[in-house]
Amino acid sequence: MLDTKFLRENLEAAEKRLALRGGSISLSEFKTIEEERRKLIAEVEALKAKRNTESLEIARLKKENKDVSKILTEMQQISSQIKELDDKVKGEEEALEKILLNLPNIPHSSVPAGKTSEDNVEVRKVGDIPEFAFKPREHSETGEMLGILDFERAGKLSGARFAIYKGFGALLERALINFMLDIHTRENRYTELLPPFMVTRACMTGTGQLPKFEEDLFKIDGWDHFLIPTAEVPVTNMHRDEILKEDELPIYYTAYTPCFRKEAGSYGKDVKGLIRQHQFNKVELVKFSKPETSYDELEGLTRDAEKILQRLGLPYRVVVLCTGDMGFASAKTYDIEVWLPGQGKYREISSCSNFEDFQARRANIKYKPKDGGKPRFVHTLNGSGLAVGRTVVAILENYQQEDGSVVIPEALRPYMRGLEKIQKSNMKG
RNA sequence: GGAGAGGUGGCCGAGUGGUCGAAGGCAGCUGCCUGCUAAGCAGUUGUAGGGGUAAAACUCUACCGAGGGUUCGAAUCCCUCCCUCUCCGCCA
Numbered sequence: 374m375l376d377t378k379f380l381r382e383n384l385e386a387a388e389k390r391l392a393l394r395g396g397s398i399s400l401s402e403f404k405t406i407e408e409e410r411r412k413l414i415a416e417v418e419a420l421k422a423k424r425n426t427e428s429l430e431i432a433r434l435k436k437e438n439k440d441v442s443k444i445l446t447e448m449q450q451i452s453s454q455i456k457e458l459d460d461k462v463k464g465e466e467e468a469l470e471k472i473l474l475n476l477p478n479i480p481h482s483s484v485p486a487g488k489t490s491e492d493n494v495e496v497r498k499v500g501d502i503p504e505f506a507f508k509p510r511e512h513s514e515t516g517e518m519l520g521i522l523d524f525e526r527a528g529k530l531s532g533a534r535f536a537i538y539k540g541f542g543a544l545l546e547r548a549l550i551n552f553m554l555d556i557h558t559r560e561n562r563y564t565e566l567l568p569p570f571m572v573t574r575a576c577m578t579g580t581g582q583l584p585k586f587e588e589d590l591f592k593i594d595g596w597d598h599f600l601i602p603t604a605e606v607p608v609t610n611m612h613r614d615e616i617l618k619e620d621e622l623p624i625y626y627t628a629y630t631p632c633f634r635k636e637a638g639s640y641g642k643d644v645k646g647l648i649r650q651h652q653f654n655k656v657e658l659v660k661f662s663k664p665e666t667s668y669d670e671l672e673g674l675t676r677d678a679e680k681i682l683q684r685l686g687l688p689y690r691v692v693v694l695c696t697g698d699m700g701f702a703s704a705k706t707y708d709i710e711v712w713l714p715g716q717g718k719y720r721e722i723s724s725c726s727n728f729e730d731f732q733a734r735r736a737n738i739k740y741k742p743k744d745g746g747k748p749r750f751v752h753t754l755n756g757s758g759l760a761v762g763r764t765v766v767a768i769l770e771n772y773q774q775e776d777g778s779v780v781i782p783e784a785l786r787p788y789m790r791g792l793e794k795i796q797k798s799n800m801k802g
Numbered sequence: 803g804g805a806g807a808g809g810u811g812g813c814c815g816a817g818u819g820g821u822c823g824a825a826g827g828c829a830g831c832u833g834c835c836u837g838c839u840a841a842g843c844a845g846u847u848g849u850a851g852g853g854g855u856a857a858a859a860c861u862c863u864a865c866c867g868a869g870g871g872u873u874c875g876a877a878u879c880c881c882u883c884c885c886u887c888u889c890c891g892c893c894a
Binding site: 411414415417418419421422424425427428429430431432433435436441444445446447448449451452616745747748 | 812820821831847849851852853862863864873874875
């Protein structure tokens with residue numbers, strides 16, 4: 374959510390910056406409603422002030438046993454006027470809130486202008502793309518060949534876009550979760566959380582999934598809870614309606630959770646394999662920071678996520694998303710894209726964003742400056758560290774051998790009972 | 803799911819219709835004082851919104867779990883909801 378005062382005072386500039394995201398965003402309705410709102414507030418508060426002083430007067434007169442009936446009828450009138458105006462104010466405020474909740478964040482000045490993912494800018498490329506003497510297979514083929522992934526039977530259980538991991542496949546997923554969490558907690562000083570996988574509407578609004586993107590979420594029938602589409606939601610909302618101490622910042626959290634997404638509007642995209650599932654595992658990184666340091670924190674967070682790929686020896690690149698490709702709540706986003714030989718292209722495996730105070734304002738997360746100043750909104754950041762299913766994809770594709778077996782990256786072996794290779798003969802796990 | 807108790811400021815805790823933003827205590831801050839430590843004395847300390855200002859000062863309004871209602875006036879009365887605790891039942 375954007376700051377009302379800021380918008381009011383920088384209307385045209387804000388409009389221009391928002392337009393960079395594409396589509397046309399007009400703030401004229403905002404302006405009208407906001408002006409009306411302030412007018413009404415001034416009116417009703419003057420009446421309330423009068424009511425307060427007159428009420429004291431009534432109390433005083435009553436004590437002296439004087440007649441108050443005249444002033445009483447006058448007050449009745451004022452009281453009903455107040456009620457009427459209060460309703461109007463409420464109406465304007467609701468309308469304003471609706472507008473504000475549906476406005477995306479303003480892109481940071483360092484974000485390249487652009488319309489689609491074509492306009493994203495590569496920041497760096499790390500690792501060597503492996504060369505194969507044979508035609509590399511896609512992970513789904515390898516997975517099914519080895520008997521570690523079963524999409525067909527998963528369909529029997531839950532339909533399309535679900536998977537069953539089996540044997541060393543299941544172990545691989547579990548190993549990656551532990552591997553990632555260990556690095557983030559031990560080396561990168563994040564605190565591990567294991568949050569609820571269902572949250573309330575208020576949480577979803579706090580991080581920006583609602584009210585705009587309800588169709589992407591799984592809702593629990595008969596209950597006002599949703600399955601989380603990312604750990605960002607519960608973890609960021611953990612400090613909702615809190616005022617943190619300056620000394621506590623920055624706060625680093627990491628959390629493993631499954632993620633649930635309807636993937637509405639992605640029909641026909643990535644139908645095969647693990648790339649796009651309704652349920653997938655992710656290790657998330659979340660930071661709460663002071664405004665002054667949040668962009669340094671974004672760089673750090675991205676590096677922390679990259680570290681996982683480096684340790685696993687997976688080639689990747691980092692791109693900065695252009696204004697048109699960024700998510701609703703983000704002010705700046707780096708995507709980390711891993712190389713997938715089976716597809717012959719880079720695919721997103723992590724998305725690291727600084728939301729500045731956009732989520733903090735929605736979720737009301739502040740910190741109290743040490744010098745005793747007014748509480749200020751914190752900046753929130755998060756990024757995948759990493760999407761686990763897609764990491765499995767990357768390993769199956771980058772480490773595949775001609776005979777269909779897959780070498781386990783060395784760093785992961787301690788988490789896989791020292792296993793060096795997954796092959797048909799040892800698929801029982 | 804059944805029965806009961808309760809939700810007040812950073813914390814503890816008074817307050818059952820009228821100067822209550824809220825007594826008292828603790829903690830914090832600022833002075834004074836005492837040779838250090840401790841104690842003592844005085845003052846001060848919430849959030850949001852409107853107006854005002856270059857920014858302050860200042861001023862008004864709202865906020866005692868949330869939302870409605872009664873009333874000239876509500877922390878205090880009424881209704882609905884949420885949460886916490888205790889006991890019983892059920893359960894991984």
